[in-house]
Amino acid sequence: MATNILKISNLKVAYGGIQAVKGINLDVNEGELVTLIGANGAGKTTTLKAITGTLPQCKVEGEMHYLGQHTKGLTSFNLVKQKLAMVPEGRGVFTRMSIQENLLMGAYTSDDKAGIAADIDKWFTVFPRLKERAAQMAGTLSGGEQQMLAMARALMSHPKLLLLDEPSMGLSPIMVEKIFEVIRNVSAQGITILLVEQNAKLALEAAHRAYVMDSGLVTMTGNAKDMLDDPKVKAAYLGE
Numbered sequence: 001m002a003t004n005i006l007k008i009s010n011l012k013v014a015y016g017g018i019q020a021v022k023g024i025n026l027d028v029n030e031g032e033l034v035t036l037i038g039a040n041g042a043g044k045t046t047t048l049k050a051i052t053g054t055l056p057q058c059k060v061e062g063e064m065h066y067l068g069q070h071t072k073g074l075t076s077f078n079l080v081k082q083k084l085a086m087v088p089e090g091r092g093v094f095t096r097m098s099i100q101e102n103l104l105m106g107a108y109t110s111d112d113k114a115g116i117a118a119d120i121d122k123w124f125t126v127f128p129r130l131k132e133r134a135a136q137m138a139g140t141l142s143g144g145e146q147q148m149l150a151m152a153r154a155l156m157s158h159p160k161l162l163l164l165d166e167p168s169m170g171l172s173p174i175m176v177e178k179i180f181e182v183i184r185n186v187s188a189q190g191i192t193i194l195l196v197e198q199n200a201k202l203a204l205e206a207a208h209r210a211y212v213m214d215s216g217l218v219t220m221t222g223n224a225k226d227m228l229d230d231p232k233v234k235a236a237y238l239g240e
């Protein structure tokens, strides 16, 4: 049986009086690319923030297990140490540092210099655009290049689970294609990914399994390729 990496049971999140997530279950197994799709405001980002423990002002209920361990009481710092990596919406690269320096920051928990150099080389082959610009300040990169850098930086930490929040947001169609090519490539290397996306078509094409969220609830789950052919998904999320 596949090893479970993340298990969410009956997760509920409220911002004051607003119940943004109303009791969802979600699993991610080792090596899977799982996508969470749904309309604006469905609760996708809130779910990711609940996983990383970055909802300090909210009422969070339910159970979460990461690598078989209950996450209650774990800080986001503990989770990073346990190789949970998140690329947030809006990317969050260090704008006044070069690409190379950003990548080194991604490896800050390691002191294996040779290993870090080998990892940078490895990710430069996956992200050739970053290699060409290694000395360039991150703040001068295009939105798509910053997205790639944020992903590469997260990958430098050897994540056991990579959380991606809307990686295609605000990018040109060509850049969106490129980002998805990279996501598929990273997944093919066996890295476990939970991908939150509004571009349902590309997300379903890339993913193994999918969850559809609507108004704080999971309304559908299953094999991603099957969902591409599902009439309800087509009508509601694929604009067909």
Ligand code: ATP
Pocket (backbone or CB within 6 Å): 015, 018, 020, 038, 039, 040, 041, 042, 043, 044, 045, 046, 047, 198
């Ligand atoms: P989007 O794709 O637009 O980011 P989403 O599915 O990620 O949507 P969330 O960002 O999780 O949705 O938002 C879920 C609900 O929670 C929305 O109704 C939103 O207005 C509300 N919400 C999110 N953040 C806050 C906050 N800090 N305070 C109050 N309400 C919030």
